[in-house]
Amino acid sequence: MRHRPRLAVWKFASCDGCQLSLLDCEDELLALTEAIEIAHFTEATQASLPGPYDLSLVEGSITTPVDAERILEVRRQSKCLVTIGACASAGGIQALRNFAGIEDVVATVYPTPSYIRTLATSTPIAAHVPVDFELRGCPINKAQLLEVIAAFLAGRKPAVSSYSVCIECKRRGNVCVMIQGIPCLGPTTHAGCGAICPAYRRGCYGCFGPMESANTTALAREWQARGASSLQVNRALRSFNAAAEAFQTEALRHER
Amino acid sequence: MTAGQSGMARCINLAALQVLIQLLAGDGYAVIGPIRRDDAIVYDRIAGITDLPAGWTDDQGPGHYALVRRGDDALFGYAVGPDAWKRFLHPPVETLWRAQREGDTFTLAAPRAPAPRYAFLGVRACDLRAIAIQDRVFCQGAYTDRSYADRRRNAFIVAVHCGGVGGNCFCASMGCGPRVDAGFDLALTELVDPAPHRFLIEVGSEAGAAMLARLDSEEATSSDLDLAESVFKRAASQMGRHINTRGLKELLQTQPHHPRWDEVAARCMACGNCTMACPTCFCTTIEDHGSIDESSAERVRTWDSCFTLDFSFIHGGSVRQSASSRYRQWLTHKLAHWIDQFGVAGCVGCGRCITWCPVGIDLTEEVAALRMATDPGSTVSHEHP
DSSP states (O other): OOOOOEEEEEEOBSOSHHHHHHHTOHHHHHHHHHHSEEEEETTTOSOOOOSOEEEEEEESBBOSHHHHHHHHHHHHHEEEEEEESHHHHHOOGGGGGGGSOHHHHHHHHOSOGGGOOOOSOOBOGGGTSOOSEEEOOSSOOHHHHHHHHHHHHHTSOOOOOOSBHHHHHHHHTOOOTTTTTOOOOGGGBBSOSOSHHHHTTOOOOOTTOBOTTOOHHHHHHHHHHTTOOHHHHHHHHSSTTTTSHHHHHHHHHTOO | OOTTOTTOOEEEEHHHHHHHHHHHHHTTOEEEEEEEETTEEEEEEOSSGGGSOTTEEEEEETTEEEEEEOSSOOSSOSOOOSSOTHHHHSOSEEEEEEEEEETTEEEEEOOSSOOOOEEEEEEOHHHHHHHHHHHHHHHSSSOOOHHHHHHHHTOEEEEEOOSSOOTTOOHHHHTOOSSOOSSOSEEEEEEOSSSSOEEEEEEOSHHHHHHHHTSOOEEOOHHHHHHHHHHHHHHHHTOSOOOOOTTHHHHHHTOTTOHHHHHHHHHOOOOOHHHHHOSSOOOEEEEEEEOTTSSEEEEEEEEOOTTSTGGGEETTEESOOSHHHHHHHHHHIIIIIHHHHHSSOSOOOOOHHHHTOTTOOOHHHHHHHHHHTTSTTOOOOOOOO
16 A cells, blocks of 8 residues: 555634534545645544654644643644635634733633633744645635645645625526625635535525625625615624634724 | 528517427427526526526616516517626637546547537527637637637527617627627528517528428518618617728727736736637637546637737746736737738627626727827826726
C-alpha cells in the first residue's frame, strides 16, 4: 500500500459543527480512511498520533492566549493547513466581542469573571499563521470539504468558487427573492452553500461570508432604498462573519 | 389539406391548444411552458392549458418584478419570465464526460442520459432571436457544441407574439420584436377580446405544418387578422425602454476610460445576475472533480460569468480586478464586440438584466449616459430606482 497522507483535525473556539461535516461524510468515510491516515481527530477518536501531518483541517477562531500559542505549533507540524468554517476563516459569531468591551462581555456571561483568561478579540487563523486554503461556511458544505481533500490528495487546486451566491442561485433556477422584496445578502456573499435559503424563499444570511470583491456598500444602499433600517443592515452583517472585512466595514457605517 | 400551408392564416381555440400540448407530449417531447411558481411566471414542464398562468401578468421595472392580475383570462398575457430558454438548451450544469480507472489505464464514458426532446410553448420574439444568437455561438464556425446542437435540432418551438410588453422591454430598439418573424415551428397570436378566446396560428416549418394539420382549426376571418394586427401595434407602442443603437458599436469601443464605468461600478455588486438571466450570455467554466480514492473523475461544465474574478484569471492573477472593468467588459461585449465576433449584437432587448439586477442597473440608461457624456459639458444624472 502506498504512503497514506496523514490528516489532523484541530479545534479552536468553535461549535464543532464543521468537524461534524467530516463525520457526516458517511458514504465517503471508508474511502477517505483508505486514502488518508487520520492521525489526530479528537471529535472522532481519542487516539492521537504525533506530527508532522500532511494535511491539517483547522476549525475555530483564536480567542485565548493559550490558543494563540497552540496554533503556532499546529502550523509547525502541518505541511498544508486548511481552515474550515466561518470561525477559522473570519472569527465566527464570537467575533461580536470585537465590537464591545471584553470586560462587559465576560461579566455578562460568567458569574466569576476573574476565572476567565481570554483575549479581547476573536480572530481568524490567518491573522496568526499562514493558511494554505480557507474553506468558508457556517457550517462548511461537506461536498466542498471532500473536494478540498480530494484536490489536496491529487495535488490540484480545489474547485471552490469565491463568486456570489447569486450565481449558484440562478444556476439552481430560483426566482430572485431580493427582487421580490425579501432582503438578501446573496449578491455579496461567497458561494458554496448552493443557495439553500433562497431556494426556500428566504433571503441569504451570509453564512459563507463576503464573496471576492464584495460591494457591501451598494447592497446596503439598496436594502435601505427598499425600506430596511440602518439597524437591520447592521444586524444582518453582524452574524457568523461579522469580523470579515467587507461585512465589518459596512456594518460600522450602520452603527447607531 | 391546406391547413398549415405557409401564408394561410388559421385560428385554433382553447381546446385545440390543449390538444397541441397533448400531441407534443405524445410525440415524446418534454413540453415546457409558462407556469406560476414562486410569485413569478417561469418556464417549466406543463401537462395542459390549466398549468398556464391564466389572467396573470408581470409588472417589471429596474430591480423589480411582481405578478399582478389582468382584467381578462389571457394565458400569455405577461412579458418574459426570469429565466431564458437557455436553461434547457444550454443547461446550467452539464457533465461532459466521466473517467473510470482500470488498473494502469482508464476508460472514458459519455454522460448517461441522452438529450431530451423539448417542445417550448410561449417563446417570445426576443427569445427566439436569443436562441438564434446562441445557435451562432454554439453551432457555427469550426467547432460545434454537440450537446447544444442535439438539443436544438430536436426542439419544437411554439412562439407567441407579444400582446403587451413589459416595463423593461426594448426589443424594438434591438430590431428583435415584438413581432415574431422567424425561427419557430408554430406561432400564436392570442385573441382574448371579443370572445371567443382563440389563437391566430402561423406555420414556420414543415414540422409546424404537420402539427397544425393534426389540430382542429378554422380559417382566420378578416376581423381576426385585424385584431391580431392591433395586438402587434399595441405591443410595439408599449416598449418600456429604448436604446439608440446608431453608432453604438463605435461609441462603446472608443470609451474604455469613460468615468461612467467607475460610476456604475459603485452601484454594481459584480454578483453576475445579469449574465445568468441574459438569454444570450453563454460563458461557461470547466471543473474537474476526482473521487477520494482516485478511481474516477468527471469533467463538469457550468454557467460562468464575466463578473467573477476567476473569469479573467490567467498567469499572475485576474486581468479584470475592478468592477468597472468587468461591467465594461460585459456591456461592450454584449453591444459592440459581439458584432465583430458573431455578426450581430448580443442583446435582444428582453430587459431581464434590468429586472433581475438586485440594484436595478439599467443598461439602456448606462448606454444613454455614455452617449450623452461624449458631448462635452453635458452632465449625467442617475435616478436610483
